[in-house]
Amino acid sequence: MSTSEVQNCSRRRWGDQVTGRKMDSDCTPTTPAALSPDVNGGLTVEECEKMIQKSLRTPMVKFMKENLEKSGCAIGNKFIRAINCQAKISGGYVRGEGVLVCSNHMNIQDEVNQVVIHELIHAYDDCRAANLDWTNCAHHACSEIRSGHLSGDCHFKREFLRGYTNFRGHGEECVRRRVMKSVTANPHCSEAAAKDSMEAVWDVCYNDTKPFDRAP
Numbered sequence: 017m018s019t020s021e022v023q024n025c026s027r028r029r030w031g032d033q034v035t036g037r038k039m040d041s042d043c044t045p046t047t048p049a050a051l052s053p054d055v056n057g058g059l060t061v062e063e064c065e066k067m068i069q070k071s072l073r074t075p076m077v078k079f080m081k082e083n084l085e086k087s088g089c090a091i092g093n094k095f096i097r098a099i100n101c102q103a104k105i106s107g108g109y110v111r112g113e114g115v116l117v118c119s120n121h122m123n124i125q126d127e128v129n130q131v132v133i134h135e136l137i138h139a140y141d142d143c144r145a146a147n148l149d150w151t152n153c154a155h156h157a158c159s160e161i162r163s164g165h166l167s168g169d170c171h172f173k174r175e176f177l178r179g180y181t182n183f184r185g186h187g188e189e190c191v192r193r194r195v196m197k198s199v200t201a202n203p204h205c206s207e208a209a210a211k212d213s214m215e216a217v218w219d220v221c222y223n224d225t226k227p228f229d230r231a232p
Contacts, residue, residue, distance in 0.1 A: 064098035064119030067128040072096070074129060076168075076232065080136040083227035089143035096132055107131040109138040111150075130169060137163040140227065153205040153213035158221040160198045161214065164191035165222055166231055191222070 059067070071077050084091055095114035101107075106127070107117040115135040122128050141159040142148055149155050164170055170190035192214065199210035225231050 058118075058120035059098075059122045061098045061100060061119045064117055064122055064128060067122070067125050068096055068098060068117060068132065070125060071129045071132045076133050077129070077136065080133065080140060080227070084136070084140055084143060086227075087140065087143045089139070091139070095139075096136075107135055109135040109142070111142060115139065130167060134163045134167040134169060137166055144226070151202070151204040153199060153202065153209045154217050156202055156205065157195055157199050157210065157213040158217045158224075160195040161191060161218065161221040162224060164194045166225060166228060168232060169194060188222075 072081070081091060091114065096117065097114065098117050098119040100120045101116075101118035104121065105118055106121050107115065109115050115132060117128060117131050117135075122131070138159050141162065145155075148159070165187075170187050195214050196207075196210055199205050199214065200207050202210075205213065
């Protein structure tokens with residue numbers, strides 16, 4: 017990552033260019049030499065880039081890429097990139113730049129796949145909705161609901177590995193928990209505003225499965 021890219025990311029805020037669940041005001045990435053690659057037992061940028069290339073060959077990621085292209089938002093070779101991140105985040109979608117995967121917080125292929133899928137759903141929402149405003153709590157909550165529901169983030173096996181063992185209704189509970197975590201990280205959304213926004217758009221956004229015919 018170039019110096020200018022680092023400076024651009026550090027200048028961006030929710031009210032400017034940063035979009036998606038994770039890339040808040042602490043999104044400032046570092047150059048590979050500036051941050052030890054073994055933070056949280058994570059990967060090097062090079063290792064993560066190789067995993068990203070593998071994820072591009074998975075059916076889910078290929079499907080999302082195809083539908084982004086059909087929606088008029090074809091993505092180039094550098095749309096999904098690995099970086100080192102100072103903040104304890106897994107990655108994010110940045111309007112105008114693409115998907116960033118925090119290599120130093122990744123450990124296995126499945127984690128990389130999930131970040132890529134989740135953030136590509138944000139990218140799809142950003143593409144298809146001309147008036148999407150990431151500083152609007154309801155808009156942000158809607159995309160988080162869709163990403164959480166459609167990406168597989170809340171599959172019962174992943175929930176079990178996180179320590180959540182209540183399988184009855186686990187899907188919606190997981191999505192709600194993760195939506196709240198993400199939207200409350202948006203400085204434009206208080207906890208109360210995040211909850212009210214999530215509840216207001218829940219039915220419409222949870223049942224909106226585009227570009228899938230139904231939730232995978």
